[in-house]
Amino acid sequence: MDQTPAHDVHNPALLEFIPTNSKKIIEIGCSSGALAREFKTLSPDCDYLGVEIDAGYADLAKRYCDRSIVLNLEAATEDFWTEQSDRDCWIFGDVLEHFRDPWAILQRIRKVIPHSGCVVACIPNAQHWSLQAKLSIGDFRYEDMGLLDKTHLRWFTRQTLIEMFDQTGFQIENGRPLIYEEKNRDLFLPIIELMAKAAGADPQVSASDALPMQYVIRAIPKQ
Template identity: 45%
Template sequence: MATMKQTPAHDTVNHDLLSLIPPNARSIVEVGCMRGQMARAYLANHPTARYVGIDIDPDYAQVAEKLCTEAFAADIESLTQDRFGRLFPSDCWIFGDCLEHLRDPWALLRRIRAQIDRDGCLLACIPNAQHWSVQWRLLSGQFRYEDSGLMDRTHLRWLTRTTMLEMFQAAGWQVSHGFSRIPATAPMQDAMLDGVRRFALECGLDPDLAVQDALPIQYVFKVTPA
């Protein structure tokens, strides 16, 4: 079977995630590090920190080696217990648009929770499957995968705000910070949100919450051991 090509690499730093990394973090693990730009940005101001980058694409990991303390290519879900254990002690794990690419993010979150420092944290940016544009694709039947973005063809899991919170709670984490990333208004947005509101009313749901949950394209979380 041919290997599916990963999301095209980019050198954009997610500054929302970067701002949540504790300034006193001693050992950071970033899963889905791509070419190491987050590591470069953090280590520029915290040069004594240990920053381990992991990416499933060997080409990306090879570039990241130059910017991380250590970087390697691996399927994080398939690491042996010995190799996984060598990622600890660590006090901050980062998943920037990565959890949705995993086969079982719930299991990995539990695995990290079992070994991370008690005062450690995990940061995640997760695309919102309830975004109005995804709802439009379902309504129109135009549910087509793309090379990147909300409809990335390598997404294995589709999560909403509600199920993201359930995922963290089930894995033994509690949210200490969380906020949404809402893009600029786009064509069809107002019409779709009006439809979302009316549909929610017809279904006996909270129309204001339905609209609120349809606006973010991503959610950013900082979670700590519960």
């Protein structure tokens, strides 16, 4: 299956969550290398490794990464994990949801990451109001990009992404919901509140959790 189309636009929220004192970064799913380009302007001496499953994208990323390699992380050898054990920041920009087993990936990182390291990730929100609206009428159709990207294999909400990091040996030290102005949103939030109340949940929390398109988080190893 074709991967999500590459582009030269970086995620500024993701960039903000990368520690500027990071010395050895590894970005999984680096696409064209746009995020590397922006971070290297802030920290030019940082060693930045890009990892891509698509050879064409990896070639594009060479413009900005110190090095880029073609690799399916779920098929990485033990040698790879040993070689990357000094990486102090692992980046997943809308990537974890593309793995068959993102829990196993995070567990593997936890085994090798330095105690002072971190994982920075942007993850789509499956609880977004538009998905709830589509599901209510059976309109669940995959698209080339976005929340219903046809290459997504896993789905997360605020609650379940917190659980995933906790279960794999990390704690989220910082997080930010990415909320945009969206047409017709206010028509659906009262309905979402009613559904939450009927399900025995807090209506205001459920409506709030339906707003973000994505969550950006930074997680550190639990000590």
